[in-house]
Structures are given as C-alpha cells and as structure tokens.
Amino acid sequence: MTRRTVGRSEGRTVIVTAFLVSLLSFGPTVRQSDCQDTSAIDRGVRIGIIYRPGVRPGLVMLPRTGMGLDSIRTIVARDLDYSDRFEVITLPGGDSIRLATPSAAPRGTGTRRSGSGTTATGGAQSRTLNYPLYQALGADFALDITAAGDTTVATLHDIAAAGIRRTVRVKLPRPGDPDFRQAVHRLADQAVQAALGTPGIAATRILFVKDGKVYQIDQDGADQKLVSSTDRQAMSPAWGADGRHFAYMEFQAGKGWLYLQEMATGKRTAVSTTGSALDFTPAFSPDGQTLAFSRATEEGTDLYTINVKNNCCLRRLTVGRFSDNLSPTFSPDGQRIAFVSTRPGLPQIYVMAADGTDQQLFAPFDYGVTGSSNAPEWSPDGQSVAFHRDVAGTLQVFVLDVRTRTVRQLTSVGRNEDPTWAPDSRHLAFVSDRSGYRQLWIIDLDTGRIRPLLQQSGARLPAWSPRLTEAPSTTP
C-alpha cells in the first residue's frame, strides 16, 4: 500500500515509505520519543539518504471522504501545491490507514497537546492529531477541512507546536455557483496566511488575449471566461490595483482606443481623450487615479498620463522625436515609471520619475551586443522588474534587480515573452512556445518550477491580477 505514497521529494517519499513500514510493523506500540527522533527511522529499512526539510515546510492534507468536501479539498490541495511554498505530502490509502484517528489522542501526547493549540482555538474546537506521527512524516502543518452543517471548517494544525494554529469557518457557495471556486481559493489563501504569515495567490486571476479577445482564467487554470464585449480586436489588458476593473486597448476605425471595464458587470467606458490617435499599453498607477499609456503620432510614440478618476489632466511625459517611448509600468509606491525607449537605437528598459523627470537607463545592456528589451512589469514588492529580451534571435524572460541594477535571465527553452507578476512577487506568468505552440506558463522564481497555465494555442499578453478580495464572512 505504501507504493501509492506520492511525495514531492523523492527522499521524503522513501523515508515516508520506510517509516510507514516500521510504523505498521510496530503498530500502536510506537512511542512519542521514537517518532520525534529521526533515529527511529533508522530502525526500519535503512536508507542512505536522510531527507532534510530544507526551505519548504511540509504540509499534509488530512484525508476525509464524503460530505461534499472532495472538490473543496482537491482545489485547496492544488492551490497549496501551486503556491510552491510547501512540500505537500499526500498520505497513502486515505482513512484505511487511520492516521488521523481522534481516539489516538490519549496515547501519551497530553502535555504537548495542552499548549498553543487549545489557546488558539479557545479549547472548543480542539481536534487532536497524533502530532509526533505527522512530524515523523516530515509534516510541519496539517490541514483538516471538515463540514459543520452549511459551514466549511478549515483547521490548520501546527505539528511542531502540537496544536491548532488557526481555525477558519466559512460558508462557501455551492459547487457550480460562479463564486464557488474563488471562495475556495480564498480559503486556501487563509491557510497559507495562517501557516506562514504571508498571503497566498490562490484567489487571483489572469487576463490574457487570444484571437483578439480578452479572457480571464483562474490561476489554477480553471474557469476560463470571455470578458471582451465587442468583436473588435483588443490588446494589452491591465488590472486596476483593486482588482475590480481593468484597462485595455481596442482597434477602432484605424485608431487605438483605451477602455476601462468593470470586472463584475462588464460595463465599459472609453478613456476620455482617446480615439484621436493610436493609444496603447495602458498601466494603472497603484492608487488607481492615473492611467499611463503610449500614444503613437506623427512624431513617434510617447508616454502620457491621464487622471481617470476625474477624466482630466492629460500630460505628456516623454518627447521622443526620433525615438519611441512605450510600455509604462508603475513602481508600487507610484513614484516611478519604468518603460521602453528606443533612444539607444534598439528598445531598452528605462526609468523616470512619475512626472516624467529624471529619465535614465534602468536595465543595463551592452551596446551593439544586447538585443531588444521590451514589456517591462514592476513587481508588486518593488524589488524587481521583469521584461523580455532578444537573445540569439528569440525572446527570453529576464528580471532586473532594482537595487543593484543587475539582470538575470530566467528562461532559455524556446521563445518566452511578456512576463507578468503574481501578487506574491515570486511567480511570473509568461508566454512560451516551449511545448510547440504559444501558450501561458507560470514559473516560481524561488524554486524554478514551471507549469503550464493553459493547454491552448494562441494565448498572449497575460496580466496577473492583484489578490481578489471579495472576502467571505469568516470567523477566525
């Protein structure tokens, strides 16, 4: 039965397997001290590799069946996996192994159990686990999702502290309800927050363009939906900082029009002053007041800002004359704008103050050697700017360290372009043809893990949302 164990680390899998073998041999006689001491493992099948927990804490989803929780558990487990912040440990065999029997509680874990766990939950919710056992499995956290009437209860156990870290109760919409998946994603994010003190990115969406239309999709690849409301060709969707609306460009009568559209209602309004020229690459300021964009005229392409709250105050930030300036992206403090300029002959990444002053080179390059650089996006934590650069005739994703002004190349397989940051500033979605056709992929910069977001050809120009916070009623 232990062959079905799926660990994210081969080493861990081996140890889990080995440990389960010894556990099943000894049965209930296994003692706490044995489990906490890794030497206990050595008493079973001796394996040469000892797994080190490393940087990522282990998390186990407690097996539960029935009660309509399967889809919720599946979504949450995948969200936790896609967060790339945990080693998600899947237990073998589900309930048949009875790893999570409350009746195991009295087995000599009393002193530890009365600690932080009960205080965190006021005692009433205390659901006891065989913490030493999970610790030996390599788990730092255990997440238990149960149902109490119409309320879904997520309980996060802190294995090392042998107690409950946090309990979240939430009334989820029914499966099939349009809000169901996002509500479950928010639950997963609360679990990440409870475990690590950092919010997750499960409740986020990605806008992208396919066949001239704007679509949205959940970060886990589910719920793809058309959001364009016309047949005209659209480009360059960009999220507002509150996640409730977005801007995009639409070809219309030979011009480029900028529109703002509400996510919830689909209602859209043209940006005032648009329609007279080719306006493109819109970008919101973090406070949502200002829209920066590129405008192509007889003089070339230059950057402008307009106040979209009051529909006023069009302001020109660059005067290129013989060069083009485009693709603005605000720093998260709203003080600076990174952008593309062709002033060195080829497009490269520049930066300026948000009022257009103090323009200077941002991402270093070797004149005559480095290829074109385009599509910058400032990370939400302000520390990096992702962009793509022509390397040997194809495009690769790079990241600029804002403080040191050094760049590093992230990708090398196939053509990779148009990176967009997740709100955690460690994941990027981008377009890649590494699988043979252009589609959206997601990379985790910390682990280097890459996963496809879509299995469809032709998706491009992705824009990752901020955290979408239509908070459900929760009781911490």
Added chain:
Amino acid sequence: MKSVSLLLALGLGAAVIAAASCGGNPPPQTPTPAIDTAAENQRVRDSIAAAEAERARQAQAEAERIAAQRRADSLAALARAGEEVRTTLAAMIHFDLDKSNIRADDMGVLDQKVAILQANPELKIRIGGHCDERGSDEYNLALGNRRAQSAKQYLVSHGIDASRIETQSWGEERPLVDGHDENAWSQNRRDEFEVTSGGDNIRRP
C-alpha cells in the same frame, strides 16, 4: 412440215439476234424539255440572291458586333486605366527587420503614388504600417507607426499635402501571409495604402 420448222427456226434465230442487237445499242437520250431549264435558272438566281442577302445580314451583324466591341473595349480600357492607377496606388512597400526606413527599391513605388496623388488632387489615402511576428507584440505597434510615418514623410516631402494622408499601425496583428519563415515575415513587414475618399473617377497621371 420441214420448211415450217426451218422458218420457225429462222424466225426464232432472227428474234434472238434482234433481241441481242437491241440490248447492245440503247436508244439516244431525248432532249430536256424547255420548261425545266427555265425553272432551274430561276432556282440558281434565287439561291444567289439569298446568299447575298445572308452575306449582307452577316456583314451588318459583324459591323454591329465590332462597333459594340469597340465601345466595350474603350470602356474596358478606361476601366483598366483606372484599375491600373488603383493597383499602382495600392502597391505595398516592404521593410527590413526592425527597420522603418524606405528601401531604395521601394522609392519608385512611392514616386508613382506621388504622381497619381498629384493628378488626382481630390484623392485621400490611408497608410497602414505592419510588422512580422518576431518582434514584441506591443513594440510592434510603435514600429508599425514608424513605418507608416516613413511613407507619409516621403510623400509629403515630394509635394503631397500632409492632410491628405492618414496613418495607422496594426503592429503584427494583421499578417498578410501566414507562416513562420523569412518568406512570410518579409511579406508581412509592409505598408499598405488604401483610398479613403476621392477615388470614384481616378485619372492617369
């Protein structure tokens, strides 16, 4: 009795001879009666007249056909001239990779457009700049704009009023040729020219 039989024999013999001589020399043909000759002459005359009438009719029809053809030909020639002018006006120009300068081999194409625009002062056009798929999607909007502006600048510098020329950029959004090789790319890096007004009675320069 003997003499009767001889006579009979002679008579039979003569009859046989007479019969034989009749078969060998047929009687001469009787001459055609006079009434038949006149009818035949009339028939021939009628036939000649009919043929002449038919020829006249055919000549008339042919003349009409030729006249109609001439009219059609001259109309077609007029249309062809307009069509030729239109085709010359719509002829695309092409660009090198990531470049927006007018190539030397395209200057003649633009010079012809200058002549047409000068011969048709009411004519207004739109220039659309396009790019291949290799560059960055959004940067290509700026590059396509540069390409459209380059052609406009050329026309304006050769005496065409700038107000007669609109420009737009499609970036890489409207490829002319599908394909992912240099052949397709080189055809897609282009300016397109279209008449926006004043194109009803287009004149040769």
